[in-house]
Amino acid sequence: MLHVGLHHFLIVSAVLFSLGIYAVVTRKNAIMVLMGIELILNSANINFIAFSRFGNFGLGGQIMALFIIILAAAEAAIALAIVLNVYKTFANVDIDEINKLKE
Amino acid sequence: MNLYDIIFYLFAAITIISGFAVVSSKNIVHAAFNLLFTFFGVTGIYVLLGADFIAVVQVIVYIGGILILLLFGVMLTNKITSVDIKSGTLHVIPAVLGVGIFAGVLISLMYTTNWKTSVLSDPGNTTIYNLGKLLITDYVLIFELLGILLLVALIGAASIARREKD
Numbered sequence: 176m177l178h179v180g181l182h183h184f185l186i187v188s189a190v191l192f193s194l195g196i197y198a199v200v201t202r203k204n205a206i207m208v209l210m211g212i213e214l215i216l217n218s219a220n221i222n223f224i225a226f227s228r229f230g231n232f233g234l235g236g237q238i239m240a241l242f243i244i245i246l247a248a249a250e251a252a253i254a255l256a257i258v259l260n261v262y263k264t265f266a267n268v269d270i271d272e273i274n275k276l277k278e
Numbered sequence: 279m280n281l282y283d284i285i286f287y288l289f290a291a292i293t294i295i296s297g298f299a300v301v302s303s304k305n306i307v308h309a310a311f312n313l314l315f316t317f318f319g320v321t322g323i324y325v326l327l328g329a330d331f332i333a334v335v336q337v338i339v340y341i342g343g344i345l346i347l348l349l350f351g352v353m354l355t356n357k358i359t360s361v362d363i364k365s366g367t368l369h370v371i372p373a374v375l376g377v378g379i380f381a382g383v384l385i386s387l388m389y390t391t392n393w394k395t396s397v398l399s400d401p402g403n404t405t406i407y408n409l410g411k412l413l414i415t416d417y418v419l420i421f422e423l424l425g426i427l428l429l430v431a432l433i434g435a436a437s438i439a440r441r442e443k444d
Contacts, residue, residue: 179286187290187323191297191316198301206351210300210313213344217320220332228327234408238417240324240332241409244339245424249431251344255351256439262355 184225191218205258205268209251216247286326293319306356310349317341331406 191214198211220240227236262268296315303309317340324333413421
C-alpha cells in the first residue's frame with residue numbers, strides 16, 4: 176500500500192459525499208434526508224482541511240471548515256423546526272406525500 | 279506502512295462502513311446512531327490532518343449538538359410505542375463486587391503512582407492560537423455575520439416550532 180497522501184483523504188471524502196447524495200435521493204423520511212446533508216457537509220469539510228494541510232494555503236481551509244460547522248448547526252436547527260411543523264400539519268414526514276404548502 | 283497510515287485506514291474504514299450503514303439501514307434510530315460513528319471517524323481524520331481545534335469542535339457541535347437534535351427529531355416524528363422502558367435492577371451483587379474492586383484498583387493506582395509534576399510545558403504548535411488570530415483579523419466580517427446568522431437561526435427555529443396559542 177502506498178503512503179497516505181492527499182489522494183487518500185480526497186477519496187474518503189468522495190465516498191462520503193456519494194453516500195450523502197444517495198441518502199438525499201433515495202430516502203423518503205425527511206430526517207434521513209437531513210442526515211444525508213450532514214454527511215455531505217462533513218465530506219466538504221474533509222476536503223477543506225485536507226487542502227489546508229497539503230496545499231500550503233495556511234489555515235484558511237480550517238477557518239472555512241469552522242464556518243461550515245456553524246452553518247450546519249444553524250441549518251439543522253431550522254430544518255428540524257420545519258420538520259416538526261410539517262409533522263404537526265400532515266402527521267407524517269414522508270417528503271413524497273407532502274406537496275402542499277398549506278392544508 | 280507506518281503508524282500514521284494504519285490509523286488513517288482505521289478511521290477511514292470506520293467512517294465509510296458506518297456511512298454505508300447510515301444510508302442503508304431501514305431503522306431510522308439505527309441510522310442516527312451509525313451517524314455518530316461516522317462523525318467520530320471524520321473527527322479522527324481531522325486529527326490526522328493536524329486540525330486539532332476543528333476536531334474538538336466537530337465532537338462538540340456535531341456529536342453533542344446536531345446528532346442530539348436529529349434524535350429528537352426522530353423521536354418526535356415517529357410513533358415509538360413498542361419500546362417498553364424498564365427500570366428494574368438485576369445482577370446487583372456481582373455489579374457491586376466488580377465495580378468495588380475496579381474502583382479500589384483505580385484509586386490505589388492513583389494514590390501510589392509517583393506522578394511527574396513539573397512546570398507546564400509548551401503545548402507545541404497547536405492551531406488554536408493562529409485560528410483565533412485569523413478569526414479576529416482576516417475573517418472578522420464573516421465571524422460577525424455568522425454570529426448574527428446563529429441568532430437569526432435560533433429565533434427563527436423557536437418561532438417556527440412553537441405552538442400556536444389557541
